[in-house]
Amino acid sequence: MAGRVAASGAIEVAAKTSLWLQPHRIGLVAVGLALVVSAALFMRWDWVPNYAGLAVQGLWRTIWILAVTSVLGFLLAIPIGLVQVTGPAWLSWPAYWFCTVIRGTPLLLQLWFLYYGLGSLFPQYPWIRDSFLWPYLRQAWPYAVVSLTISYAAYEGEVMRGAFAGVARGQLEAARAYGMSRWKLFRRIWLPQATYRALPTLAGETVQQLKSTPLVATITVVDIYAVASRVRQETFIVYEPLLLLAVIYLCITGILVFAFRKLEARIPARLG
């Protein structure tokens, strides 16, 4: 019995593969491989071993910043979105304006405003240097994390607003009829339902967040883009570092999309 299941699984995979591997695809894949091989042979890659250690550090920093800002930003987006659907006006108006202002200005400007704008205030208030925050205010990564988190929260706040508003009223009413407290309703019904609705959009937005991470290199945070920049500056090689960088980002995006797809598959089947 197990053998037949395994065999049918293998046949399924083989069927899918042969569906995908049509003649024109084989031709395209061959051309692609030829390009990759010729690039590997004829372009300058002698710098790779010298910068491998730095590249791993930079890659880790990119992934770490992406993960932290996405999670924190999402957590922040939940109240921002919710409060615009339910909340009293004195909460929903600031949330609305927060989303509008952050989404209406470029991230680069926000990043520089935070880092250099705040930085220009430090000389005027010497007591800042004695405060406990100073070790963090000194370094660049807190500003990167704060700025990217705020940005993600604003965009996701808008998405969550739509998601919260889109959950069927009937579900909320049924929950109240069951005597669930507001907190339980939120935790068990509203938030999960809204998250399921928002998941496809969240996947796209997280990829956007990944594409925003290179900007932190302009405030001296050494992510993988900054490492590629350093390679370009020190060796004066124009194309190869950028090409490798693009491939790295493609890989990370692929992993992200795959992970989100797995998450979406775990959503309980919707009943209409």
Place this chain on the structure above:
Amino acid sequence: MHSGNEPIDAIILQLQANIFDLLALSPPGWGGNLMRGLFHSILIAVGAFGIGILLGIGGAFGKLYGGPVLRDLLELYTTVMRAVPELVLILLLYFAGTDLINRVLELLGYQRIDINGLVAGICVLGIVQGAYSTEVIRGAIQSIPQGQIEAARAYGMSASLMLRRITLPAMLPFAIPGLANLWLIATKDTALLAIVGFNELTQETRTAASTTKAYFTFFLAAGVLYLTLTLVSNVIIARIERWSRRGQPVGGH
């Protein structure tokens, strides 16, 4: 306007004293520079958005009606452009792209052409926008009720006539939300060109701030300008969306 709080008083004083001098529209105020930068930003955004739409229409048609090779190549194009950060793409297309074009021209025996910085920026952002608008327009075309296409074919309309009279106008209402989003993205992506030195609003802001050391003032001013652009765009987009839905049955299906 004294709150009795020293640091806040200091900020207020500094702001009052300097802000109008610094932001004055004519030199030695930097307001004129900022407005010029804003104009360049809008120019680049319009150009990039326009090129994006043209590429998007072509790409959408290629993906829907083209041969298998074309479809795969377009899939590759949209996937890569949407997965790689704009900054990396801008650097690649700006340095590598213009270099390749000139090398090809030299190979063919023509003179090197000098690609103006503005044009290069517009092309680069336009190519990136094209990938996104391909998906938007493709989705919009697929939302057109099939009956309209069939009726057009039954009337014997040629492909180009159908494109002009039926497909493009009908897909507009479906495409507008996505395209509106792309326009807003275009206006903000122009800021990235500051990193390659183009004279748009963010770069002018950086130069002004670093020359006068009034970082807060200028970054806030630039933020206000971008926000105004966004808000005005939103109003115009709402109007366009209402216009595009004219004549359509109310309360969709």
Place this chain on the structure above:
Amino acid sequence: MLKTLKIAAAALLIAASGAAMAKAEPLKVGFSPEAYPPFYVADAAGNWTGWEVDIVNAICAEAKFECELVPIPWDGLIPALTTKKIDAIMNSMSITDERKKTIDFSGKYYNTPTAVIGPKGQTFDATPEGLKGKIIGVQVSTVHANYAKKHFTEAAEIKEYQTQDEANQDLAAGRIDATQADSIALDAYLQSDQGKECCDLKGYVAEDVEVLGPGVGAGLRKEDTAIKERIDAAIKAIRDNGKYDEITKKYFTFDIYGG
């Protein structure tokens, strides 16, 4: 069809070059659009002025080039030169062997020592021992970045900024403990309001001609030997006929050509 076009193009080229003999030849000069007083300063009207701008204009007038200043971020200048976006770099770029592997340089047109500045409250000197455990800021892709990485190995961190001005800002903000750059550029900063308040000169770094180079020259492509000759001749000419001194007197009280 292709052949006709090629002949037409060739004819146009000959005509154009004939016309060009009569007037100045265009030359695209790349510079980084960052405030680098007193060499490059932006004014509110969007014009660039400064000692180096004046020298560039003088050299171009002398060499009969029609120079056009093209703004390109600092770390993109050499790639822009090698991919022929620009034809020359005249932006206080030091002549170094490392850079000479990729591009060529004209003769030098100034040479000034390298200095380190730091916050007023702290005393240390511009030596590896003095900078031990400190956070140093430098501009990317400069001789100063290379020098710091080579000599100040016991520094806590070497932060690289897109522009020297950003490094100065972070020094004033207290995020870095020192910055190393050209002594004149740093002196101009120390004379500004912000610089006067926050920082002072800590010292000049020990010489290292291999890393710091013999001076600043115009960056050129290796194959453009004709342009190099004309620029070298122009530099010599303005040194000899007094134009160089005339311009220098406007900004400095001493001769910055260097030994």
